[in-house]
Amino acid sequence: MDALRALHNRNSVNLLESPGPSAEQLKNIFKAGLRACDHKNLRPWRFIQIEGDARHQLGELLLTAKTAMDGAEPDAESAAKLRAKPLRAPLVIVVAAHITEHEKVPEIEQILSAGASAQMMMVAAFAQGLGAIWRSGALMFRPEVHQGLGLADNEKIVGFLYMGKAGRAKRVPRLDPADFVRSWPE
Numbered sequence: 001m002d003a004l005r006a007l008h009n010r011n012s013v014n015l016l017e018s019p020g021p022s023a024e025q026l027k028n029i030f031k032a033g034l035r036a037c038d039h040k041n042l043r044p045w046r047f048i049q050i051e052g053d054a055r056h057q058l059g060e061l062l063l064t065a066k067t068a069m070d071g072a073e074p075d076a077e078s079a080a081k082l083r084a085k086p087l088r089a090p091l092v093i094v095v096a097a098h099i100t101e102h103e104k105v106p107e108i109e110q111i112l113s114a115g116a117s118a119q120m121m122m123v124a125a126f127a128q129g130l131g132a133i134w135r136s137g138a139l140m141f142r143p144e145v146h147q148g149l150g151l152a153d154n155e156k157i158v159g160f161l162y163m164g165k166a167g168r169a170k171r172v173p174r175l176d177p178a179d180f181v182r183s184w185p186e
């Protein structure tokens with residue numbers, strides 16, 4: 001797909017089915033993530049690929065984190081829902097920022113770069129005909145999730161990218177750039 005067409009039309013897909021991206025598609029996705037803008041070339045991007053049965057382990061981890069966050073186990077129905085969250089797509093990519101102390105590059109810039117790499121991967125998925133959605137939530141900030149995923153103290157999760165075969169695509173809103181842009185001074 002032409003680059004501008006992908007950039008202008010990318011959208012999120014909630015309903016994601018198997019199969020997940022092929023090995024070649026996934027490599028293209030990660031390569032796109034590695035082209036995010038990056039002050040001082042600190043390469044703050046970390047990606048964790050979770051698929052197959054490992055998604056069940058992620059579900060357990062989310063449940064552990066939720067229990068710790070609330071100080072009590074959720075009821076059976078909520079627990080089942082939480083456990084099932086990672087099963088909403090054949091592939092989940094956890095995107096994290098690896099923060100390096102640097103006098104010229106504050107943490108926020110490194111987190112932004114990790115966010116940019118997530119967006120690059122979203123567009124690369126779309127450009128290859130895949131469906132994807134970027135998800136987050138309070139649990140991604142929990143220490144239980146960080147520890148469970150093997151993240152270091154200087155790493156922060158910026159999102160969970162769910163990817164798979166697009167089930168039902170939604171319409172892309174036609175926004176007018178003029179509503180978001182102004183010249184300065186006016």
Ligand SMILES: Cc1cc2nc3c(=O)[nH]c(=O)nc-3n(C[C@H](O)[C@H](O)[C@H](O)COP(=O)(O)O)c2cc1C
Pocket residue numbers: 010011012013133134135136137158159
């Ligand atoms: C940092 C971030 C976190 C997000 N977290 C969620 C989420 O937890 N759940 C959700 O449904 N959408 C979440 N979204 C929004 C969707 O990824 C998506 O962008 C939104 O539904 C708009 O659809 P579109 O991308 O097709 O315009 C998040 C987006 C960003 C940038």
